[in-house]
Amino acid sequence: MSGRATTWPSEGDPVTDVSTSSETTPAEAEVESSSYDAAQRRSRQIESDLARDAGRYRMLTGDRPTGRLHIGHYFGSLANRVRLQDLGVDSWILVADYQVITDREGVGPIRERVLSLLVDYLAVGIDPARSTIFTHSAVPALNQLMLPFLSLVTDSELRRNPTVKAELAASQRPMSGLMLTYPVHQAADILFCKANVVPVGKDQLPHLEQTRVVARRFDEVYGRARAEESVFPQPDALLSEAPNILGTDGQKMSKSRGNTIEIGMTADATAKIIKRAVTDSDRNITYDPAGRPEVANLLLLASLCTGRTPQEWADEIGDGGAGRLKAVVTEAVNSTFAPIRARRAELEADQGHLLEVLAAGNARANEVADATLDEVRRAMGMAYDLG
Template structure:
């Protein structure tokens, strides 16, 4: 894979305003998007999810649909089911087996194709996780503690931070770099994680050298900035599995209707699209828009004085129509657990093949190959 990063981008050693760093990332992201139409094969993408619960329609519109788009454009797509990362902030793994398979079902149902996207589990790739050791030698304790995710966990937790949580940014770097991904779909708030990965890649080159003098062992991956819509939960707060305010991808049409019927709106019968003054009503209009391709304002104009009842009926019909084929595919997949096992086994085998090769390069660059003749 080609290293698509540019030399003039800021590093963590420089004092760069956050807005400047974002502007740089945004510029590169636009360049990559423009390049995808003609040269998608130049890119390898890594993204994924923690198996902490069932995926919902916020995940679909926020990331899953974009993953399918990139795959269909021809981007070499790698999807990690990050089962080890479940325990970064939890005491146990919960029903991990069920959740991993549920994630896999959702991935396949929305259109991710295992022939074009490598889907694998964290815990099944030892060489990926072994990269943590040299990578940890390249970062400082203070750098880890400045990471936004680590800082928020430290501020919110009532217990001592685990070593795994503290090193979470480096584990993410290993996820991205083991397969030499050069593009990662992220939101603005995730840029510090990606910058930490870029720092690890660069410092490895500076500290340990190269196997091929013409290129570093690791590329410095770029952000593909997401413009994902901000979909609220049915209670008007952030859509979250832990809040129970989600519409799951795999829900039945009847369950979806019941949840939308209970969605928070307001007392004004006339429906208008005003995200600032009427966030709950506007959120439902946005959801109808995402499902149908019509603008939120168009839907507001049509519903008019129909009130929240008519609005919820429109949203229910739109959501159920959009997800009906996905839910039908889910049912087929769930009825064939043997196929799911085969898909995951093939993805894990591919990930191990690539991870082993990367670890061999790392050992060679570090002078740690001892079985030479």
């Protein structure tokens, strides 16, 4: 959305970094495969169309403010958001502060984390003049859409959602009502601004399909019977081919494991973390993702930072060993993120500017959400000011 929740998951993880697990029957697997193939075809069509007419698309994506963003987020999601914004896509980026409490008892230092997300967004190149950045808690009409949307889904449908199933299986405590209705809240996130494209990984397709179901059912029950056009679009997936970057211990990159390189880290701190990165005893550096995943991961990171292939870096390092490999990666990462980190420092020093950006984004989100809620009320026959 890397944490159990999806699209705006825990540890501040983005849309593209979600992993959910649930048992599926062979029949379900066949349906999922067919749906994925269809989503891939449509995603390729959208990518092709972006170069010609990006302005017809509105994108919604976001993060949960539960930790500092790291370089996995940058290569997995943030860089793609900047790319889409620069192509001319109308970009909406949600700081999902309400979603922090789906699987937690409290919000923690939420204000600090929201502003940290905002700093990272602006530092990597997200432009508030072209992208609307807003918070869940500041947009009442968005959240009010959950009420009619909840009437359109069943308890069993929610419990079949992969993220909800995984949470139910993994949790040692009863599931909260907010966690159970998480897919519907995501539907409200996407539909309130009438986004028609959502960057996702394969694992988030069930969530997007739930959103499409809500949009379709609303129109069937209210929209098409009372209006010539549908109230909501059925958003498409823009499937991500984001690289799978491991943490420095060779495991999944996660702040809770202490194996991340944060976007805002200093060059020295980055060097120390990479120096501790897990490799193996073979001095000859080769690119073998299956046989040498830790070494391959470092080569991939150097590749992402420089534009050279992992194989090219492996050939150049040769028998230079892990020490040379880590020196190459350190230089590549620090060179790539130096301007971003410099910009971060400037932004962190001007909290007033950050609050202005967020206030402007929240104001625009509220304007759009209020208009959508008004349209929903009219479709439902609940606009009592009409006389």
